[in-house]
Amino acid sequence: MTAIQCAPGVELRHLRYFLALFEELHFGRAAARLQMAQPPLSQSIRKLEDALGVRLFHRTSRTVAPTEAGRVFAEHVRPLLANFEAAVADTKHSGGTTSELRIGCVPDVPIERLLSFLDLMRAAYPGVQTQVMQLMPREQVSRLQDGTLEYGIFHYAEDHEGIDLVPLFAGEQLAAFLPKNHRLAVKDVLGPDDLEEEDLAIFSRANDPALHDRILATVGEAGYRFRSVREAGCVTARDVMLAVASGLGVALRPFSFKDASDAGSLVSRRSISPPMEMPETVIAWASNAPRNLRMITESVRAVADVLRQTGPADR
């Protein structure tokens, strides 16, 4: 009932900062982990100490060590933050409001990348339910616009009206895929000279015109020429591998495709030089999405930011 509150000015933020520093025992590293600069972290810790009236760390310019009070505080703070997260998760659930997020994803995003994204989202939004469906970019965009999809993941090729997007993953390196017993299979690395007598097998332009064009442009700019370009209605990695194995031509696809297919015994993967990469993978959403998605979208931005910097190797 008293209007006077204990430890005014101390916020969850300070607790998180404290815990990070307590674990790292190094202002620079803790700040990096918190994705902030070192000076504001110093200031925040000092402010926390002031608010508590207790010194939490004994520091010299070489060492940071928790004081007795710091250890006591850490003991309390850890479960406190955990309880907070639990409270949030529980509340989200009980609301039933955070209806399942429908996420569209093009088939050629490596499964590990997709999973590392979903993992981080679940960490940021404990209550969230996700339902990932395989959709081509055009389908994704129209569903984002009519509200039957919350987020879409595809390779960037062009902008769309009413759609916001941020980079999620860097473009993957491309490799050449050719039939096992192809004459070029004996070489480790293939270049423009090797490929100029080959046919390029690529997904049908109708599937995703903008991406199709962009890839062909990239190929041209990198100095590659092909005898012909053959379109195939390939959607999955398996389709591509089969087309290659059946002699349609050489495919240029991300390195990771080898692992994703059971056709590994039928096709060979070879590096190419000069290298090329796919357009970066982006995540998109409707600009006018309902208000209850705003914060989730903020998390999406944050997660995307982390993934783009650290890569999906984080797991």
Added chain:
Amino acid sequence: MTAIQCAPGVELRHLRYFLALFEELHFGRAAARLQMAQPPLSQSIRKLEDALGVRLFHRTSRTVAPTEAGRVFAEHVRPLLANFEAAVADTKHSGGTTSELRIGCVPDVPIERLLSFLDLMRAAYPGVQTQVMQLMPREQVSRLQDGTLEYGIFHYAEDHEGIDLVPLFAGEQLAAFLPKNHRLAVKDVLGPDDLEEEDLAIFSRANDPALHDRILATVGEAGYRFRSVREAGCVTARDVMLAVASGLGVALRPFSFKDASDAGSLVSRRSISPPMEMPETVIAWASNAPRNLRMITESVRAVADVLRQTGPADR
């Protein structure tokens, strides 16, 4: 380890706001209780709901009702805040740093007032140890300046170099104290005419010259004249009562003095008209007090603010 945090932007502040609203179920009252305006409370609650992705209250312009999610959240938030307070208290203790606060207080501050102040301070600073000592203002000031006293409580009479202070209590109403069988004891209320043939008994000017002068000035301005002013080295209420009982003269002291003395049977207390009041009671500290007192001083300011508004009746 993940840098992505759950429910970003939610701070303890929001939890406090939420709980206040959950209990009041009325934005206006909750805001008042939180000592803030209503619109920012609306905004904060909305922001909290956004961050959680869940509606916590169902509101019309007439009613505010918690949703199911709101009830769930409240269940979590209550112990969470309690744990936080406990964590702060524990940490303060363990640090041992919040060395006992030495608080000086002049003798004529009513004990209830002093206690209500100490209560609120303990609420705001759970770990705090207080040691109150009876000191005259001059002594308090010099000890504040040399750092052997953290806070001083006295009646305002003048400013001092290097000393900050804020009002703590309004000045008390003065009453006249006279011997039980004094000729004026038959009257209920005494005025200037009654007292002009009396001697005024007052504490020695040497004790606190500024306050002494200020009281005499107040007496004069209120239109009171006395036959003479007699100084006595009185310090405690008991001293004053004894001086009065022994016939030194009439004393003008706060109403509450009657209760504080066991000399009640020897002296009578009478209201005076026109009324006079003591200078307000202030709490003071050294402007250059050590950094670990800064936050406590902030609490002192806050507590003083509340007490001055609500009065010590709060208990």
Added chain:
DNA sequence: TAAAAATACTCCATAGGTATTTTAT
């Protein structure tokens, strides 16, 4: 229509960033 919540704006406190200095090894 009246009480209460939501909006619209304004302001300022402060969180956080950058550049630099201090300090201890």
Added chain:
DNA sequence: ATAAAATACCTATGGAGTATTTTTA
């Protein structure tokens, strides 16, 4: 000499205030 924390300074987000509008019992 160097790595790391502290300090100084700056910017800008957003928390909180005042005035006003909208809403529904």
